[in-house]
Amino acid sequence: MKRLIIVALLVLLAAVAGIVRSHTSNGVSLNKLPQVIAGESETAGDTREEIRKTYELAVGARVRVSGINGAVKIETSDSTTAEVYVERIGKSAEALERRKVVIEATATSLDIRGKKGDAGFLAKMFGSSPTERVTLKLPRQVALVTEGVNGAVVIGEIDGPVEVHGINGKVEVAGAKGAAEFHGINGNISVALKEIENDRVSMHGINGNIELRLAEGLSADLEAHGMNGKVVSDLPDFVLEKAKHGNYVAHVGSGGNSISANGINGNIRLSRAAKTTASKS
Secondary structure, eight states, X not given: OHHHHHHHHHHHHHHHHHHHHHHHTTTXXXXXXXXXXXXXXXXXXXXXEEEEEEEEOOTTEEEEEEEXXXXXXXXXXXXXXXXXXXXXXXXXXXXXXXXXEEEEEOSSEEEEEEEEOSOOHHHHHHOOOOEEEEEEEEESSEEEEEEEESSOEEEXXXXXXXXXXXXXXXXXXXXXXXXXXXXXXXXXXXXXXXOOGGGEEEEEEEOSOEEEEEOTTOOEEEEEEEESSOEEEOOTTEEEEEEETTEEEEEETTOOSEEEEEEESSOEEEEEOOOOOOOOO
């Protein structure tokens, strides 16, 4: 088995060396060789691809956005129509082939996910991957899951549960009305909580500051453990009961609704959300 691996490596090195000799003799600079080895055109500029889809969703439908190499923006309204717009940008048409965006929909679910495309070994080793920008217009009454996004995530008002996991970028939620979970976020979080259904908001593994804006009259109990930061608030009905060794216990109003935080590398700030009028757009 070792011999086979060594032979395969030698063949690969010989092939790469041949490509290098061929192109350097034709005046191709060394910094363009990875692009050439991957099979990309040397003269191609950025290549764009757009995907536009429209679907009808039932109330409470599950929407999942995952594996996106770029920013995600989600607008919401009181309609039952979901509009999907995906912009893919690569250095060449060949680069766009290295990733795909798959969209699957039924009346009760919408799944948008990025995945690896059909590319050869050399293209995977040396080629560049395209980026994606996903813009959605969704009904407000959905259950939303967003995970594995390499970019900022901006979400409008959602009247169902919200789960946001594995994000490399900031997270903003204009309004959450159901249970909310935020895990594995490398960036700041800003969330307006209109209600806390099922008595819980959960946050853990956050590398950034957290801003929670509570609706007028919303009460909560906050417990935070393993924090490298502080819990602060400008609320008049905020009571901090415990603040010791990165562990905090606090209450807002009469308490009751649970907000839990673990492994936070940043501060948690609680404030009142500004009163807004629901948009019909």
